[in-house]
Amino acid sequence: MEKISYEFAAGAPATARVLTGVVGSGDLEVLIEPQHAAHHTGITTIHVNTSVDGMENVWEALLRRIFTATVLPAMHIEINDFGATPGVVRLRIEQAFEELRLV
Numbered sequence: 001m002e003k004i005s006y007e008f009a010a011g012a013p014a015t016a017r018v019l020t021g022v023v024g025s026g027d028l029e030v031l032i033e034p035q036h037a038a039h040h041t042g043i044t045t046i047h048v049n050t051s052v053d054g055m056e057n058v059w060e061a062l063l064r065r066i067f068t069a070t071v072l073p074a075m076h077i078e079i080n081d082f083g084a085t086p087g088v089v090r091l092r093i094e095q096a097f098e099e100l101r102l103v
Helices: 056-067 086-099
Strands: 002-009 018-024 027-034 043-050 075-081
Touching (some): 018 086, 056 086, 075 086
């Protein structure tokens, strides 16, 4: 089990909590909470818990593409992965954004 953390610049806090996906069977879940702590204003924090070790560069490349393309709300994201492909990761994150009405 590997735990990886990232931070990206962000705008105002997200407005809701969201849960998408299910851990298991090569899938993952994405949990989003608004970023409220004063020391995290304007920052999105992402914590990835993955069963696949040694993929930090892949995670960083994928998340950098998503979170630097446009300014997104400040949020805390917890990703619990059980071997999902990058395409599934992006799909689950976009599903969460859709629920927040960001796409």
